[in-house]
Amino acid sequence: xxxxxxxxxxxxxxxxxxxxxxxxxxxxxxxxxxxxxxxxxxxxxxxxxxxxxxxxxxxxxxxxxxxxxxxxxxxxxxxxxxxxxxxxxxxxxxxxxxxxxxxxxxxxxxxxxxxxxxxxxxxxxxxxxxxxxxxxxxxxxxxxxxxxxxxxxxxxxxxxxxxxxxxxxxxxxxxxxxxxxxxxxxxxxxxxxxxxxxxxxxxxxxxxxxxx
Amino acid sequence: xxxxxxxxxxxxxxxxxxxxxxxxxxxxxxxxxxxxxxxxxxxxxxxxxxxxxxxxxxxxxxxxxxxxxxxxxxxxxxxxxxxxxxxxxxxxxxxxxxxxxxxx
Numbered sequence: 001x002x003x004x005x006x007x008x009x010x011x012x013x014x015x016x017x018x019x020x021x022x023x024x025x026x027x028x029x030x031x032x033x034x035x036x037x038x039x040x041x042x043x044x045x046x047x048x049x050x051x052x053x054x055x056x057x058x059x060x061x062x063x064x065x066x067x068x069x070x071x072x073x074x075x076x077x078x079x080x081x082x083x084x085x086x087x088x089x090x091x092x093x094x095x096x097x098x099x100x101x102x103x104x105x106x107x108x109x110x111x112x113x114x115x116x117x118x119x120x121x122x123x124x125x126x127x128x129x130x131x132x133x134x135x136x137x138x139x140x141x142x143x144x145x146x147x148x149x150x151x152x153x154x155x156x157x158x159x160x161x162x163x164x165x166x167x168x169x170x171x172x173x174x175x176x177x178x179x180x181x182x183x184x185x186x187x188x189x190x191x192x193x194x195x196x197x198x199x200x201x202x203x204x205x206x207x208x209x210x211x212x
Numbered sequence: 213x214x215x216x217x218x219x220x221x222x223x224x225x226x227x228x229x230x231x232x233x234x235x236x237x238x239x240x241x242x243x244x245x246x247x248x249x250x251x252x253x254x255x256x257x258x259x260x261x262x263x264x265x266x267x268x269x270x271x272x273x274x275x276x277x278x279x280x281x282x283x284x285x286x287x288x289x290x291x292x293x294x295x296x297x298x299x300x301x302x303x304x305x306x307x308x309x310x311x312x313x314x315x316x
Contacts, residue, residue, distance in 0.1 A: 004297040025222045025305035028238065030229035044231060050221030053214040054277040057226050063232035065225075065264055071257035073240030080241065091235045096214070149308025152283045153274045153301075156308075159284040160300040163291035167264045175266040176260040182267035183274055199260060199269025206263065 005098065005124060005129045008036045009154045013135025015043040018145050026136050030129045031078065034096060037161075038065040040154050045192045064196050072100040076117075081115060094121020142175060175205015279311045 007029065007175075009130025010149070016026035016039075033039055045061055047054050072095050080088040091114060103117040145151055166172070220226055273280045287304040290296075 003214065007241050007297050007301055015288045016252035025226065028223075029226045032226060035231050035233050037264070039230070041264075046225070050225050051215045052218055055221070055225050059228040059232040062229040063236060065277075066233050066236040068257060068261050069233070069236040070240035070243075071244075071254065073237055074244045075268065077241050077244035081245070082306045087239060088241065092241055093234075095237045124285065134287045147309065147312060148236045149279070149283060149312070150303075152272075152276065152280055152308055155280055156283050156287045156301055156304040158264060158268050159287040159304075160291045160297055162262060162269075163288055164263045164295065165265075171259075172262075178263035180265040180268035183270050186271035186275070194271050195264065195267050198270075199264040202263035202267060204257040206259040207252055 001111055002124075002127060005036075005127050008040075008133035008157065009128050009136030009205075010138070012036065012039050012156060013132035013137075014139035014145070014152055015040065016132070016144075017042050017136045017139030019046045019149070020048040023048070023133070023136055028131055030132045031125075033062065034061070034093075035066045035069075035127060036096070036128070037158075038062045040157060041065050041192070044154060057193075061192060061196060066201060069095050076100075076103065079103075079112070079117075085176055087114075091118055091121070094118060094125065096121075096124065098124055107177065120168065132136060140151060171206075173209050174202045174204075176202075177205045178202025264282050279308050283308045 012030070014024060016029070017023075029039060029042075033042075041061055042058055045054065045057050050058075052188055059086070076092070076095070080091055083091070094117065099117065099121045102120045106116050108113065111176075139145065141152065142148065149156070178198040178201065181201040182194040185197040186194035269284055273283040273284055283304045286307040287300045288302050
C-alpha cells in the first residue's frame with residue numbers, strides 16, 4: 001500500500017504544479033483533505049483564479065468522490081463506538097481506503113486495539129503529504145507535460161485502481177451505466193459535472209439491478 | 213458574484229474541499245448511531261468507487277482519443293498481469309509518450 005500511496009501522491013503533486021497551485025497550497029490540500037482520488041479530480045476542476053461557483057463545484061465533487069468514506073465510517077461504528085466521542089471522531093479523520101482495509105483485516109483477525117488504526121492513519125498521512133512535494137517539483141520543472149502523458153494521470157490512475165475492484169460482470173452493470181451516462185452528460189453540460197451525474201446514476205442503477 | 217475571482221480563492225477552495233471530506237468521514241459513523249444503513253444504501257456506496265472511475269475514464273478517452281485509450285488499456289492490462297501501481301502507471305506513461313512521439 002505504501003508504494004501505491006507514494007505514486008498517487010506524486011501524481012497529485014505533478015498535476016497541482018501544472019494547475020498553478022503554490023507548493024504550500026498543494027501540501028495544505030493534502031494535509032487537510034487527505035483523499036487521493038478526490039484531490040486528483042479536484043485538480044481537473046480547479047481554475048486560477050478561483051470563483052465562487054468553482055469553489056462550490058470543488059466541494060460537491062469532493063463530497064461525491066469521497067462518499068465511500070460514509071460507508072467506511074458506518075462499518076467502524078461497532079469498533080470505535082466504545083471510545084469517548086471526541087476520540088472516535090478524531091480517529092475517523094484517518095479514514096482512507098488503505099487505513100480502512102488495514103483496520104478491517106486487523107478486526108477480522110480478532111484485534112481490538114484502536115491505536116493500530118490511528119497509527120496506520122498517521123503513518124500513511126505523513127507519507128501522503130510528504131510524497132506530494134517531489135511530484136510537485138517534477139511537475140513544475142517539466143515544460144511540456146503532455147509529451148510525457150502527465151495530462152492523462154487521472155484516467156491512468158483510475159484504470160489501474162479499477163482492476164482490483166472487479167467482482168464479475170453482474171456487479172459491473174452499474175459501472176457501465178456510469179460510463180454511458182457520464183459520456184452523454186459530458187457532451188451536454190460544460191465542466192466536470194459528468195463525473196457526478198455518471199457516478200450517482202450508475203451506483204443507484206447498479207444497486208437496484210443487483211437487488212432483483 | 214458567482215463568477216468573479218475570489219480573494220483568498222485557493223485557501224477557500226481547499227477549506228471547502230476539507231469540509232466536504234470531513235462530512236463524509238463523520239456522516240456514516242454518526243448515522244449508524246441513529247439509524248441503520250439499509251441494504252440498498254450500502255449497495256449504492258459499494259458500487260460508487262467503480263462508478264466514479266468509469267464516469268471519469270470514458271468521457272476523457274472519448275475527448276482525448278487514441279493516446280488516452282492506449283494509456284487506460286496499458287494501465288489496466290498491467291494491473292491484471294501484475295498488481296503493481298508503479299509498473300502500471302510507468303508503462304502507461306511510456307505508452308502515451310511513444311504514441312505522441314509518433315504523432316498519433
